Amino acid sequence: xxxxxxxxxxxxxxxxxxxxxxxxxxxxxxxxxxxxxxxxxxxxxxxxxxxxxxxxxxxxxxxxxxxxxxxxxxxxxxxxxxxxxxxxxxxxxxxxxxxxxxxxxxxxxxxxx
Amino acid sequence: xxxxxxxxxxxxxxxxxxxxxxxxxxxxxxxxxxxxxxxxxxxxxxxxxxxxxxxxxxxxxxxxxxxxxxxxxxxxxxxxxxxxxxxxxxxxxxxxxxxxxxxxxxxxxxxxx
Numbered sequence: 001x002x003x004x005x006x007x008x009x010x011x012x013x014x015x016x017x018x019x020x021x022x023x024x025x026x027x028x029x030x031x032x033x034x035x036x037x038x039x040x041x042x043x044x045x046x047x048x049x050x051x052x053x054x055x056x057x058x059x060x061x062x063x064x065x066x067x068x069x070x071x072x073x074x075x076x077x078x079x080x081x082x083x084x085x086x087x088x089x090x091x092x093x094x095x096x097x098x099x100x101x102x103x104x105x106x107x108x109x110x111x112x113x
Numbered sequence: 114x115x116x117x118x119x120x121x122x123x124x125x126x127x128x129x130x131x132x133x134x135x136x137x138x139x140x141x142x143x144x145x146x147x148x149x150x151x152x153x154x155x156x157x158x159x160x161x162x163x164x165x166x167x168x169x170x171x172x173x174x175x176x177x178x179x180x181x182x183x184x185x186x187x188x189x190x191x192x193x194x195x196x197x198x199x200x201x202x203x204x205x206x207x208x209x210x211x212x213x214x215x216x217x218x219x220x221x222x223x224x225x226x
Contacts, residue, residue: 004156035216040122042202042216043157050212059114090156098208099145099164104156 003027006091006105013112019078021108023091029103030096032074034058034066037088037107046089049074050096081112115140117205119217126193127225134188134220136203140213143205146179146186151200151219160201161188193224 007022025032031050035043045058047066055066063085067075074093078085088109092102118137126132136146144165149157163170163177163186170177174193179186186205190197200221206214 040218042117042119042218043204044216045214048212092156098206098212099162101147101159101162102149102157102214104149104158106154106156 025093029093138205
């Protein structure tokens with residue numbers, strides 16, 4: 001079974017902290033994604049990566065950055081956490097190509113206080 | 114910008130009845146339409162998908178229909194069971210100007226035993 005593992009299920013951070021969310025996949029997928037899930041807004045793409053050291057902005061990249069130093073690992077970084085970044089964060093991965101299923105991690109619920 | 118509208122936001126049905134969730138997309142270049150199911154505490158999981166060259170696809174109790182002219186697609190679940198209770202997301206993917214998937218806001222389905 002494909003496994004996408006996010007390092008934390010729940011996180012509580014203080015405003016202004018630098019926050020790292022880690023994601024690892026074990027299926028040798030080329031594509032990796034970070035989404036943010038908020039009630040009534042669905043899933044919104046923050047950043048995605050098609051290859052190692054490659055990244056592309058999604059729809060809501062402001063306040064976030066990413067790192068992909070190895071194929072299996074994709075990290076989301078909140079440079080200076082703010083309360084409006086309190087949300088559920090979902091990592092996903094897929095094979096290269098257009099008609100490919102995205103496999104999601106279980107999510108990290110981040111609360112910024 | 115491009116968007117996907119999903120209705121209803123909440124749907125409650127009796128066990129054994131059918132459930133229908135509808136989505137409308139705005140990007141006419143969209144040509145891949147996956148549906149994801151998200152159970153409580155888990156990440157979304159693909160349940161069915163359809164490509165633009167097909168009008169309907171069925172997999173046991175679930176089916177998806179696509180009307181490209183109207184930019185409209187729907188998920189149909191027949192003989193609903195309590196384990197169908199979850200949040201369902203539709204999505205539309207295009208590859209113009211780069212790979213882009215837009216998700217609907219989600220439908221929370223309750224199946225009452």
